Amino acid sequence: MASITVPNPLPSPEQDAQNLRKAFQGWGTDEQAIIGILCHRKAAQRAAISETYDRLYNESLLRRLHSELSGDFRGAVMLWTADPAERDAKLAHKALKKKDDRHVWVIIEVACASCSDHLMAVRKAYHSLFLSSIEEDVAFKFSETNPLRQLLVQLVSSYRYDGEHVDEEIAKSEAAELHDAIRKSQPCHAEVIRILSTRNKVQLKETFKHYEQNFGKAIDEDISNQGSSQLFSMLKAIVWCLTSPERHFAEVIRSSILGLGTDEASLTRSIVSRAEIDMKKIKEEYKKRYRTTLNDDVIGDTSGYYKSFLLALVGSADS
Amino acid sequence: MASITVPNPLPSPEQDAQNLRKAFQGWGTDEQAIIGILCHRKAAQRAAISETYDRLYNESLLRRLHSELSGDFRGAVMLWTADPAERDAKLAHKALKKKDDRHVWVIIEVACASCSDHLMAVRKAYHSLFLSSIEEDVAFKFSETNPLRQLLVQLVSSYRYDGEHVDEEIAKSEAAELHDAIRKSQPCHAEVIRILSTRNKVQLKETFKHYEQNFGKAIDEDISNQGSSQLFSMLKAIVWCLTSPERHFAEVIRSSILGLGTDEASLTRSIVSRAEIDMKKIKEEYKKRYRTTLNDDVIGDTSGYYKSFLLALVGSADS
Numbered sequence: 001m002a003s004i005t006v007p008n009p010l011p012s013p014e015q016d017a018q019n020l021r022k023a024f025q026g027w028g029t030d031e032q033a034i035i036g037i038l039c040h041r042k043a044a045q046r047a048a049i050s051e052t053y054d055r056l057y058n059e060s061l062l063r064r065l066h067s068e069l070s071g072d073f074r075g076a077v078m079l080w081t082a083d084p085a086e087r088d089a090k091l092a093h094k095a096l097k098k099k100d101d102r103h104v105w106v107i108i109e110v111a112c113a114s115c116s117d118h119l120m121a122v123r124k125a126y127h128s129l130f131l132s133s134i135e136e137d138v139a140f141k142f143s144e145t146n147p148l149r150q151l152l153v154q155l156v157s158s159y160r161y162d163g164e165h166v167d168e169e170i171a172k173s174e175a176a177e178l179h180d181a182i183r184k185s186q187p188c189h190a191e192v193i194r195i196l197s198t199r200n201k202v203q204l205k206e207t208f209k210h211y212e213q214n215f216g217k218a219i220d221e222d223i224s225n226q227g228s229s230q231l232f233s234m235l236k237a238i239v240w241c242l243t244s245p246e247r248h249f250a251e252v253i254r255s256s257i258l259g260l261g262t263d264e265a266s267l268t269r270s271i272v273s274r275a276e277i278d279m280k281k282i283k284e285e286y287k288k289r290y291r292t293t294l295n296d297d298v299i300g301d302t303s304g305y306y307k308s309f310l311l312a313l314v315g316s317a318d319s
Numbered sequence: 320m321a322s323i324t325v326p327n328p329l330p331s332p333e334q335d336a337q338n339l340r341k342a343f344q345g346w347g348t349d350e351q352a353i354i355g356i357l358c359h360r361k362a363a364q365r366a367a368i369s370e371t372y373d374r375l376y377n378e379s380l381l382r383r384l385h386s387e388l389s390g391d392f393r394g395a396v397m398l399w400t401a402d403p404a405e406r407d408a409k410l411a412h413k414a415l416k417k418k419d420d421r422h423v424w425v426i427i428e429v430a431c432a433s434c435s436d437h438l439m440a441v442r443k444a445y446h447s448l449f450l451s452s453i454e455e456d457v458a459f460k461f462s463e464t465n466p467l468r469q470l471l472v473q474l475v476s477s478y479r480y481d482g483e484h485v486d487e488e489i490a491k492s493e494a495a496e497l498h499d500a501i502r503k504s505q506p507c508h509a510e511v512i513r514i515l516s517t518r519n520k521v522q523l524k525e526t527f528k529h530y531e532q533n534f535g536k537a538i539d540e541d542i543s544n545q546g547s548s549q550l551f552s553m554l555k556a557i558v559w560c561l562t563s564p565e566r567h568f569a570e571v572i573r574s575s576i577l578g579l580g581t582d583e584a585s586l587t588r589s590i591v592s593r594a595e596i597d598m599k600k601i602k603e604e605y606k607k608r609y610r611t612t613l614n615d616d617v618i619g620d621t622s623g624y625y626k627s628f629l630l631a632l633v634g635s636a637d638s
């Protein structure tokens with residue numbers, strides 16, 4: 001479901017490192033060459049290039065990219081070239097430092113839209129980078145009376161079983177518990193937190209299926225009908241990130257483009273973090289929901305190397 | 320701080336596996352030989368022996384031990400020979416299946432008296448063994464109105480930063496928050512849960528130091544003065560497991576011996592799980608607090624191979 005394309009045959013990490021070095025030297029930087037290499041390599045391949053570059057030239061590839069590039073393009077290339085776990089740890093940390101509420105979405109994405117082992121790797125990277133734990137910083141940020149605290153702390157602390165085991169009886173009874181809490185407008189009810197933060201994703205899909213069968217409406221629809229308060233919007237994002245992250249990211253990308261001026265941070269984050277996971281599904285969802293293509297929206301709203309970079313990650317409109 | 324002794328030169332895993340095989344064969348089992356080998360090998364060495372035995376004889380060492388031995392001795396040898404993360408996952412799971420409240424202590428020990436990476440390994444082992452997550456089973460066991468639920472779920476879900484970084488200002492202010500909650504008899508106050516379940520252990524030591532300096536009494540003393548309700552006993556166990564686990568385990572061992580009949584499960588669990596970590600400290604603490612040695616208590620209260628096994632792990636009384 002990844003959207004990036006990798007050349008065949010694949011150049012060696014040495015060749016890629018040498019070509020990046022060439023792109024940095026001489027008159028000006030050859031941005032297109034950087035895009036041509038880095039946007040067409042998977043995470044492990046980018047890590048090998050980074051490691052090889054550091055060794056061959058005794059300088060950090062990331063630091064060199066930082067000094068060669070600028071603006072949104074630089075931000076995007078840096079995020080894409082970083083180790084994915086470190087990238088998400090940095091995104092979460094940056095979000096937690098912000099005063100506005102944008103941080104909440106990033107925390108939900110990192111906690112709910114990744115597999116269990118990736119979230120663990122993010123927590124480990126967070127330790128090394130920031131000398132604290134992500135749950136510690138989330139808990140410290142919110143006051144004890146804020147209903148978000150417990151919900152977000154438990155989401156970032158989860159290490160869900162990631163197998164296929166499903167218990168039908170539990171799915172039925174927990175669908176009813178969720179329905180009851182949503183109907184009573186209690187998005188942070190203790191049972192909602194318990195179910196969404198501890199159950200495995202296959203189990204949750206089954207629970208949401210029973211929800212729709214037994215109560216006539218899909219859980220996300222019921223949540224939307226409760227109004228657009230931040231807590232309900234978050235609850236919908238959590239439900240989506242856990243079981244159909246393409247719906248969440250299609251919405252984030254669309255909103256980042258539709259708003260007053262482009263929200264480059266959200267646009268970059270969504271495309272960089274999903275290009276290797278489910279970008280094809282996001283593009284399909286985007287087309288279905290907004291009757292335009294994600295590619296056309298990116299083309300219409302960005303420019304320069306930043307645009308070329310995003311389009312390289314997104315792949316062609318019809319793939 | 321480990322109490323076990325390892326021979327020098329160390330036999331190869333092949334030699335150990337062969338000698339275990341000999342101990343199983345012929346008339347009766349040579350229990351003393353099993354103790355002589357397994358109780359004098361570290362976890363990684365036992366894992367190598369187990370793996371070598373399985374390969375050489377095409378049978379599981381653990382299963383063979385189970386069929387050769389019996390009673391408390393068998394239980395202890397099985398726990399000691401298992402991989403430490405699997406052992407703790409099994410202990411936690413068994414505790415969660417019990418109706419009585421003994422489970423709470425095991426969950427606290429697994430969550431608070433291990434380093435962060437061990438707790439993570441336990442959670443991973445729990446997935447493979449029981450097709451669920453430990454936090455899921457803890458959360459499901461307690462009702463939403465039980466104040467223990469949130470506390471225990473957050474403790475087992477924690478992945479604490481395990482470096483030395485300390486923030487003095489935070490230590491001072493959180494000492495005051497803890498003091499306030501204890502004074503008001505609120506052992507499961509949201510701030511108590513946040514502090515104890517997210518802060519790193521070095522930071523917590525500093526917080527407890529400030530607590531004693533600023534409020535005249537050590538935090539565990541203040542907790543004890545609040546009475547012996549289960550919640551306060553648990554809070555003391557958490558504080559001890561986090562920053563001075565030798566105090567907790569000395570008390571568990573002493574209680575397992577003093578009670579009406581010996582509580583072998585607790586005795587075995589404490590000795591097996593701490594022999595490679597802090598058994599020397601536990602013995603010192605035991606002597607200081609109970610004016611007798613842990614060895615003498617084990618000798619007076621157990622018998623047969625079970626006694627020999629425990630004493631081999633505990634080491635000599637004065638070391």
